[in-house]
Amino acid sequence: MEPLERYRPIVDDFEAFLAACERPLGNAVRVNTIKASVDRATTVLEEEGVGYEGAHWNPRVLRLETDSPGSTWSSFHGFTHGQEEVSAVPATVLEPEPGERVWDCCAAPGGKATQLAALMDDRGTVVANDSNLGRISALRFNAERLGATSLAVTNDDARNYSLERFDFDEFDRALVDAPCSCEGTIRKNPDALDGWSEGYLDEVSGIQKGIIRRAVQATGEGGTIVYSTCTFAPEENEAVVQHVLEREDCRIVDFDLSLEHSPGLTEWDGEEYDERLERAARIYPHQNDTGGFFVAKLEVTA
Amino acid sequence: MGDDTADGASEGDLEQNDGQRFGRLPTTAAERTVEGRASREEVVDYFADRFAIPPETFDDYTFWEKGAGKIWIYGGDAPSPITIEAIGMTCLRTRQEHWKPTTDFVQRFGREAGECVIELEAEEARAFAAGEDQDLERWDGDWGYLIAAHRIAGALEPIGVGLYVHGELRSMVPKGRQREL
Numbered sequence: 001m002e003p004l005e006r007y008r009p010i011v012d013d014f015e016a017f018l019a020a021c022e023r024p025l026g027n028a029v030r031v032n033t034i035k036a037s038v039d040r041a042t043t044v045l046e047e048e049g050v051g052y053e054g055a056h057w058n059p060r061v062l063r064l065e066t067d068s069p070g071s072t073w074s075s076f077h078g079f080t081h082g083q084e085e086v087s088a089v090p091a092t093v094l095e096p097e098p099g100e101r102v103w104d105c106c107a108a109p110g111g112k113a114t115q116l117a118a119l120m121d122d123r124g125t126v127v128a129n130d131s132n133l134g135r136i137s138a139l140r141f142n143a144e145r146l147g148a149t150s151l152a153v154t155n156d157d158a159r160n161y162s163l164e165r166f167d168f169d170e171f172d173r174a175l176v177d178a179p180c181s182c183e184g185t186i187r188k189n190p191d192a193l194d195g196w197s198e199g200y201l202d203e204v205s206g207i208q209k210g211i212i213r214r215a216v217q218a219t220g221e222g223g224t225i226v227y228s229t230c231t232f233a234p235e236e237n238e239a240v241v242q243h244v245l246e247r248e249d250c251r252i253v254d255f256d257l258s259l260e261h262s263p264g265l266t267e268w269d270g271e272e273y274d275e276r277l278e279r280a281a282r283i284y285p286h287q288n289d290t291g292g293f294f295v296a297k298l299e300v301t302a
Numbered sequence: 303m304g305d306d307t308a309d310g311a312s313e314g315d316l317e318q319n320d321g322q323r324f325g326r327l328p329t330t331a332a333e334r335t336v337e338g339r340a341s342r343e344e345v346v347d348y349f350a351d352r353f354a355i356p357p358e359t360f361d362d363y364t365f366w367e368k369g370a371g372k373i374w375i376y377g378g379d380a381p382s383p384i385t386i387e388a389i390g391m392t393c394l395r396t397r398q399e400h401w402k403p404t405t406d407f408v409q410r411f412g413r414e415a416g417e418c419v420i421e422l423e424a425e426e427a428r429a430f431a432a433g434e435d436q437d438l439e440r441w442d443g444d445w446g447y448l449i450a451a452h453r454i455a456g457a458l459e460p461i462g463v464g465l466y467v468h469g470e471l472r473s474m475v476p477k478g479r480q481r482e483l
């Protein structure tokens with residue numbers, strides 16, 4: 001928990017935050033509406049005797065009362081997919097529509113890419129990319145199990161991604177669910193902070209900046225970008241968004257989120273950020289009894 | 303290219319299948335440019351003839367081949383050929399005597415099927431999902447690949463593909479998809 005001390009000045013009720021980080025997280029699933037309605041998925045769970053509670057902010061997210069969510073008929077049929085509650089936020093903020101072209105820059109193992117496909121009624125094109133070939137097999141497995149026919153899977157570095165292979169030259173929307181230091185997953189992986197170092201923050205934020213810039217470039221005017229991480233470090237969040245605001249044609253936009261959250265920061269460690277970064281969301285574990293996440297929404301302006 | 307095919311002159315001008323990339327299936331066999339490649343029409347007809355899945359089901363989808371006979375179903379945009387990791391989902395294995403649908407395809411589209419669907423009882427369904435073969439004398443329909451389904455929450459739901467021969471239903475659920483339920 002030591003690395004989290006640096007967030008004492010920015011987290012309200014820091015003791016509650018630390019206490020939440022030490023509590024293990026329950027099992028949440030997302031209903032995969034490509035294969036079943038929420039009604040059908042929950043009826044199957046009831047028939048199997050698996051208790052559940054719907055998330056108040058998103059009827060497609062369920063908290064399950066079972067230790068083995070993977071060995072239910074509901075999971076076997078691909079009606080539900082194990083996905084942490086907060087990890088279902090970024091795709092809903094991106095709000096993709098059926099028929100659009102959407103780029104998921106860092107897509108493996110595919111929880112959010114398949115969620116994007118579901119939000120689009122599995123109509124349109126979701127380009128699910130990841131630079132790690134080993135993780136692509138998990139992405140493909142999940143896409144098939146969940147029946148996502150709108151996914152095209154590619155294996156490249158998002159920072160210099162080429163659209164030449166496709167017959168279109170820009171996306172309508174992009175999700176940048178960036179690689180990060182994963183501080184917010186501490187409740188799922190108690191050793192998430194083991195390799196923590198400021199050097200790593202520097203290294204990974206360089207990658208994040210490269211990816212978000214490419215995402216803005218590859219998205220058409222008026223298009224939408226969502227930047228998300230599962231970490232608290234402002235170096236990987238607000239500072240990355242600030243970087244792209246200064247270098248590419250885009251601006252921060254508002255979004256509604258009915259989960260409790262804190263505003264994005266406008267300063268950290270002597271650096272000042274664009275005041276509109278307040279419109280980003282920091283979701284801390286103690287606020288909704290979930291993992292931690294950062295989400296910012298941008299509009300491409302040229 | 304392709305003049306070493308055993309089928310002789312008619313196939314002589316066709317390209318060899320490149321297993322490393324995805325090629326879109328030709329609409330009909332007459333438009334075929336790659337040796338041995340199934341056409342869209344043949345695929346849609348197969349699903350209609352074997353499983354009575356209405357051809358309109360596939361109106362908004364394209365079919366692609368990668369590798370030898372592995373067919374994928376895709377709903378998005380892409381030029382052909384294209385070299386990427388995956389395009390939509392695998393749906394069918396062709397280039398063999400008996401074409402074989404995939405488990406994930408029948409879970410996704412098998413609800414539309416009206417024939418060659420075998421309904422399993424609870425215990426049978428569990429065994430099937432676990433990958434077990436079982437004796438099932440009661441089936442008096444066609445032999446070959448069937449859609450195994452069970453009734454769950456008031457409706458019939460496809461579980462996967464089974465191979466029915468000599469009174470036995472063999473589960474074709476791939477290892478990584480098998481579960482003890």
Ligand SMILES: C[S@@+](CC[C@H](N)C(=O)[O-])C[C@H]1O[C@@H](n2cnc3c(N)ncnc32)[C@H](O)[C@@H]1O
Nearest residue numbers: 106107108109110111112131132157158177179
């Ligand atoms: C937070 S995970 C993505 C989780 C995924 N969005 C999901 O919901 O299942 C970050 C991913 O970024 C990938 N990655 C790291 N560097 C990358 C780069 N330069 N280009 C593309 N992907 C990258 C990693 O392999 C990792 O799978």
